[in-house]
Amino acid sequence: MSEVIHADHHDDHAHGPAKGLLRWLYTTNHKDIGTLYLWFSFTMFLIGGVMALVIRTELFQPGLQFIEPEFFNQMTTNHGLIMVFGAIMPAFVGLANWLIPMQVGAPDMALPRMNNLSFWILPFAFSMMISTLFMEGGGPNFGWTFYAPLSTTYAPDSVTYFIFAVHLMGASSIMGSINIIATILNMRAPGMTLMKMPMFVWTWLITAYLLIAVMPVLAGAVTMMLFDIHFNTSFFNAAGGGDPVMFQHIFWFFGHPEVYIMILPAFGIVSHIIPTFARKQLFGYTSMVYAVASIAFLSFIVWAHHMFTVGMPLAGQLFFMYSTMLIAVPTGVKVFNWISTMWRGSMTFETPMLFAIAFVVLFTIGGLSGLMLAITPADYQYHDTYFVVAHFHYVLVPGALFSIIAAVYFWIPKWTGKMYDESLGKLHFWLSFIGVNVTFFPQHFSGLAGMPRRIPDYALQFADFNMISSIGAFIFGFSQVFFLYVLIKTIRSGAPAAGRSWEGAKGLEWTLPSPAPYHSFTYPPEVKNEEVHG
Amino acid sequence: MSSSTEVDNSTYYVPEQGWYPVFLAFGLMLLVTGLAGFLNDMKNGISGDWTQSIIGLVVVSFVLYSWFAKVIDENAAGMNNATLKKSYVWGMGWFIFSEVMFFAAFFGALFYVRSFVVPWLGGEGDKGVIGDYLWPAFESTWPVVANPNPEIFVNPGESMASPGVMNWGAYLPFYNTVILLTSSVTIHFAHDAIKSQARNKLIGWLAVTVILGIIFLILQVEEYIHAYSALGLTLDSGIYGSTFFILTGFHGFHVTMGTFIIFVQLIRAIKGHFSADDCFGFESASWYWHFVDVVWVGLFIFVYVV
Numbered sequence: 001m002s003e004v005i006h007a008d009h010h011d012d013h014a015h016g017p018a019k020g021l022l023r024w025l026y027t028t029n030h031k032d033i034g035t036l037y038l039w040f041s042f043t044m045f046l047i048g049g050v051m052a053l054v055i056r057t058e059l060f061q062p063g064l065q066f067i068e069p070e071f072f073n074q075m076t077t078n079h080g081l082i083m084v085f086g087a088i089m090p091a092f093v094g095l096a097n098w099l100i101p102m103q104v105g106a107p108d109m110a111l112p113r114m115n116n117l118s119f120w121i122l123p124f125a126f127s128m129m130i131s132t133l134f135m136e137g138g139g140p141n142f143g144w145t146f147y148a149p150l151s152t153t154y155a156p157d158s159v160t161y162f163i164f165a166v167h168l169m170g171a172s173s174i175m176g177s178i179n180i181i182a183t184i185l186n187m188r189a190p191g192m193t194l195m196k197m198p199m200f201v202w203t204w205l206i207t208a209y210l211l212i213a214v215m216p217v218l219a220g221a222v223t224m225m226l227f228d229i230h231f232n233t234s235f236f237n238a239a240g241g242g243d244p245v246m247f248q249h250i251f252w253f254f255g256h257p258e259v260y261i262m263i264l265p266a267f268g269i270v271s272h273i274i275p276t277f278a279r280k281q282l283f284g285y286t287s288m289v290y291a292v293a294s295i296a297f298l299s300f301i302v303w304a305h306h307m308f309t310v311g312m313p314l315a316g317q318l319f320f321m322y323s324t325m326l327i328a329v330p331t332g333v334k335v336f337n338w339i340s341t342m343w344r345g346s347m348t349f350e351t352p353m354l355f356a357i358a359f360v361v362l363f364t365i366g367g368l369s370g371l372m373l374a375i376t377p378a379d380y381q382y383h384d385t386y387f388v389v390a391h392f393h394y395v396l397v398p399g400a401l402f403s404i405i406a407a408v409y410f411w412i413p414k415w416t417g418k419m420y421d422e423s424l425g426k427l428h429f430w431l432s433f434i435g436v437n438v439t440f441f442p443q444h445f446s447g448l449a450g451m452p453r454r455i456p457d458y459a460l461q462f463a464d465f466n467m468i469s470s471i472g473a474f475i476f477g478f479s480q481v482f483f484l485y486v487l488i489k490t491i492r493s494g495a496p497a498a499g500r501s502w503e504g505a506k507g508l509e510w511t512l513p514s515p516a517p518y519h520s521f522t523y524p525p526e527v528k529n530e531e532v533h534g
Numbered sequence: 535m536s537s538s539t540e541v542d543n544s545t546y547y548v549p550e551q552g553w554y555p556v557f558l559a560f561g562l563m564l565l566v567t568g569l570a571g572f573l574n575d576m577k578n579g580i581s582g583d584w585t586q587s588i589i590g591l592v593v594v595s596f597v598l599y600s601w602f603a604k605v606i607d608e609n610a611a612g613m614n615n616a617t618l619k620k621s622y623v624w625g626m627g628w629f630i631f632s633e634v635m636f637f638a639a640f641f642g643a644l645f646y647v648r649s650f651v652v653p654w655l656g657g658e659g660d661k662g663v664i665g666d667y668l669w670p671a672f673e674s675t676w677p678v679v680a681n682p683n684p685e686i687f688v689n690p691g692e693s694m695a696s697p698g699v700m701n702w703g704a705y706l707p708f709y710n711t712v713i714l715l716t717s718s719v720t721i722h723f724a725h726d727a728i729k730s731q732a733r734n735k736l737i738g739w740l741a742v743t744v745i746l747g748i749i750f751l752i753l754q755v756e757e758y759i760h761a762y763s764a765l766g767l768t769l770d771s772g773i774y775g776s777t778f779f780i781l782t783g784f785h786g787f788h789v790t791m792g793t794f795i796i797f798v799q800l801i802r803a804i805k806g807h808f809s810a811d812d813c814f815g816f817e818s819a820s821w822y823w824h825f826v827d828v829v830w831v832g833l834f835i836f837v838y839v840v
Contacts, residue, residue, distance in 0.1 A: 018551055026551035108548045110621035113601070117555035124563035157574045164566035171562075174632050182624040186617060216632045220639025227780060230573045232687075232770035235643060235780075238668070240687035241678045241773030243651040250639060313660055519548060 025120075028112035029518060030097045031415070036119050037094025038408075042484070044086030044126065045401075049477050051079035056439075056473040058456050059466050072456035073141035074133060080144025084262065085169050086126050088396065091404045092265040093118070093176050096204050098415060100180060102509035102516060103198045105189025105525040110182035118176040125168035132158035143454060145255065148236035148247040152228045159229065163222045170215040177208035177215075184208075189508070191527035195289070198507050198532075199282065202289050203268030206296045210257045210264070213300075218254040221247065245310050252303035260299045263363075263395060264292055266403030267334060270356045272507070273410050274338050277353035278345025279504040284337040291330035291337075298327050308379045317376045324374035328367070335364055350502075351425030355406035358398055358433050366394030369444065384454075387447025393440045397476075398433075405432070405483065412487070413501035417515035418494025424486045431479035438472025506531050549608070554601040561597055565590030606807070606815065619814060626818040630825045633788070637829055640784065644777045644836060648676050652773070655682055681772035690775055691766040694757070696839040706757050707838045710750055711830065714789075717746035718827045721796065721820045728813050733803065740800040743823070747793035754786045781837055785829055792826045795819045 018026065027033060054075050058066050067075070097115065101108055109115045132139035137156035140146065151159060184205045188197070197205075224247075227233040234240020236247045267288075275282045282288065304312060304320040312320075338360050347353075369391040373379050382388060405428075413419050442465040447453075451462045458466065500510040508525055509516070568586030575582035608614060655665035656674025665672065669682040677693035694707070702708040724739035761767040761778075769779050799819045802808065808816055 023551075025556045026553055028549050028551050110618075111625055112549055113552055113555055114625075116552075117558055120556045120559040121562065124559050128563065128567060157578070160570040160574050161567065164570050168562060168566065174629075178625050178628045178632075181628055182621040186621050186624055212628055212632045213635050216634075216636035217639040217642075220636055220643075224640075224643065224780070226573075227769065227776070230577055233776035233780070234681075234687050234770075234773050235776055237687075238651075238655060239683035240681050240770075240776070241652055241655060242647065242776065243654075246643060246646050246651060249646060250643065253639075253642070311661060 026116070028108070028116055030101050030109045030112070030115065030520075031516065031518065033109075033115050033119050034094045034097030034099075035415075037090045037097060037122075040119070040122060041087050041089075041091035041094060044082050044090070045480070046484075047130070048079050048082035048087055049480060051075045051082065053473060053477050055079065056470040059458070060470040061467065062458050062460055062463050064457055067456070069456045070138060070141060073143075073454070074139045076454050077140045077143055077146075078130070078133065081129065081140070082126070083396070084144060084258070085166075086122075088262045088400050088404070089173065090122060092204075092207070092262070092400075093173075093180075095200075095265065095269070095404070095407050095411075096176075096180055099411065099509060100183055100201055100204060101187070102414075102512060102520045103201050103507055104184060104187060104192055105508050105521050105527065106183060106187035107519045107521050109179050110187050111179045114175050115179050118172045118179065121168050121172040125165045125172065128161050128168070129165040132156075132161050135161070145248075145251060146225070147251070148225060148228065148244045151247075152225050152236055155229070160226070163226050166222045167219055170219045173211050173215045177211040180204055180208040181212075189521070189524040189527055192508075192532075195286065196527065196532040198268075199271035199285070199288060200265065200268035203264040203266075203271075203292050206292050207261050207264045210261050210296055210299065214254040214257040214261075217250065218258075221250045221254065224250075245307070248307045248310060249304065252306045253300075255306065256303040257296075257299040259392070259395070260295060262400045264296065266359065266363075266400050267292060269403045269407045269410075270338060270359050273352045273356040273406055274341050274360075276410075276502050276504040276506070277350060277356075278342045278347050280341055280345045282337070283340035283343075284333070287333055288337055291333040294330040295327060298323060298330070302327065305374055305376075305379075308376050309383045321374055321376045325371065328371055331367055335360060335367075350409075350422065351420070351429055352406045352410035354426065354429045354433075355402045355409065358429070359402045359406065362394055362398030362402070362436070366391055366396075366399055369394065382447065384452055385447035386443040386451045386453055389453045390440050390443035390447055393443070397440065398436050402432070402436075408487070410502070411509075412490060413494075413497030414509055414512070414514050414516055416491050416494065417497055417513075418490050419497045419501065420486060420490040420494055424482075424489070428479060428483050428486055431482065432476060435472050435474075435476030435479055439469050439476055440472070442466075442468045442472075552601075552604070554597050554604070558594060558597040558601070561590050561593030563590070565594055606802075609812070609814075610807075622814050622818070626821060630821060633825065634829075637781075637784070637832075640777070640781050641832065641836065644781065647773055647777060652676060652678060677774040678772055679774065687770060687772040688766070690768070690771040691764075693765075693767065693774055694761065694778060694838060706753055706760075707834055710753050710757075711834045713746050713750045713753070714827050714830045717743045717750070718824055720746065721823050725817070725820055728808055728816060729810050731810055733806075736808070737800065737803050740796060740803055744793055744797050744800055747789060747796065751786065751789060751793065754782065754789075778837060781833055785826070785833055788826050788829070792819070792823050795822060 024032065024036060027036075054067065055072065058064070058072055097109065100106075129140075135156070135158040137158060139156070139158050140151070140162045142150035142155060142159075146162075184197070184201055224233070224235040228235055228237065228242075234242040236242050236244045238244070271282055271288060302320055302324045304316060305324045308317055308320070342357075349357075369387065373382055373388065373391060409420060409425055446458075446462045446465040446469075449461065451458055451465075497514045499513045501514055502510075508521075508527070508531055511525065511531065512520060565587050568584070568588075568590050572582035572584060572587060650661075653659060653674045654661040655669065655672055656662070657666040657670075657672075658674055665682075672682040673680065677695050679691070679693055680689050681687040696702070696707075697705060720739050720743045724736050724743065727733075727735035727739055758779075767775050767778065769775055796819050799816045802815065
């Protein structure tokens, strides 16, 4: 029963979680829901990863060896969709669920039942999406960006299921974001002013605003697709006065903020881990907050840099080129601050720190290739080549994904009360680090030389780079299965962890015992100055 | 929590576990997969089967009913503290913002089509070359009553564009504007009635608002019938019909939802719910109604008049 209200007759049964499967189906607890999100995203990560390995297997050598081009298209499409909407985003929401109530000193999320709904929509939505692969005519085969008319006039019938799956995912994200905003703005402990909030909370607050602003636009885009397909409207058909290019504008108005949705919480995570293991305050907390806000604002006015070659007026190309380059300024501030935080710190290199440092270095590489792509005339050469593939995988894999892995190593003692095996963690890091670079670094070269993306076959000149890439992909893929082993081993037989699991860790969550109690704070905690800006 | 006595009742409230969310998600899945199957069947010339969508809708409605009833009961039992009430306010506010962005996508499409696509297709500007090459006969006008390729997208006979302010006396959308704006005022009177604890006034003004909503919807249906039968303006009559019906259609859907929500508040008012300082259900319904009203003003200006 509702714990608060029935204080008078709570008698013998302690209000822990219910037993068995129903605990997970009916839960309103932010930790249970966070756990569900994290395991769901890990499952999706493995499924999307298998698809990536199918792609890399086919591309191991030139020529068609294993799969049909049609199936190859379905693999690239679903790999992208599953990784973006099924792996990265739910993982961040899972971390938000686990961490935000603890970090702001709340007992739970603001709207716990809606929180459960946000999660449980996802398994249904993704079952729908993955089931399209087995439908007549195959699954979505038009790329994760689903440009019209490939996704309308020429799409397989299964696109209708895909459209509704996207609607459901959008609803889930919007409800999740509303919950996060309400929690952050309304549930903070007394004394936790906005400018004392931990960086992860700040970045998620801004990310939630981005989600609420752009997920409905995505819903509008797929709705127009639905109408073009089934009701013969002409939004994306020039014969009726519409324009397929308009689809790209609407998609990227969603899509560009979307890529920041996948990186801003990563900035927050790294801003916790680096100060902890450098044993210093985060350098430039205030500028970090303003940098994230600036990046979020700029994300709304740069979208057309994804479509420089589509035939835009020159004024549009210039505007989007310069606005895109502006993003380098707040991003540079952040990288500068992380490095300054490490400067003359008493650094140690535990697994989360290794992933965080790799994040700073490799994300910066991805950011710099993004600056190259921002230059309109140069983009005419890079567009739709493997250079683009290398660019966004550098920001998403050693960027977003490394930050998630770092967060798991960093906070798993808090979640489970057990410490992971440090040498296994380090092994996982080095395998991942080597794997990711061997996979994606050569793709810069094949892309600059002109290898197009989303094609199952290629010219002989690209053979060596592709072979290296495929080998790297398998190293990376299997090292994530190893990660699963490390996690299970930690949960089953890790050494007990202290409340403050890391020597330099700051923040309210570390004032709780490990594992954290089922409801984080029963009383609003006192926000001490030495715990803030962790 | 292991022991409730440790909890500060005035500050924190965490609801017990519940079956609503997972069943709602399940119902939604039934609803949309049923709908997708139905649409695909229709597209392929097979007569579709509604059964699964209907079952899904029933599940969704039942869960929503139970869920809302539970929340209302909890509030009536005094379980909702100030913090939770504030969370509801934040939640409703940002939900409405997300709805604004949903409409922004369609308004954006309308503006993009009018400002760029149609002129380019008509041969204007740098990008006019392609339009001239593909459909030399196409003239850039708005509303588009002659499509680039009338063989695929049959031209509408007429548009819904405003006949000029002087002729609004015989212009249905003008009356709809007046009706919706009036309903925003009447629901405000209902709010005043709650604040002054005048139950009969509250019930009266809510009823007037519901009736105005229903009249609006009847007139919209009338307009659609007119468009389809007399004007030849349909969903498949090119970009003007597409933007017209998707904008007014989703707005009409929201008015339907809003009217239903206010109707529920009317029932609750009759049952004696709401007090001057505890009427979130009513207030959120009224915010939603004002939002629907503002969207209509945007529609009237940009879809009908300009």
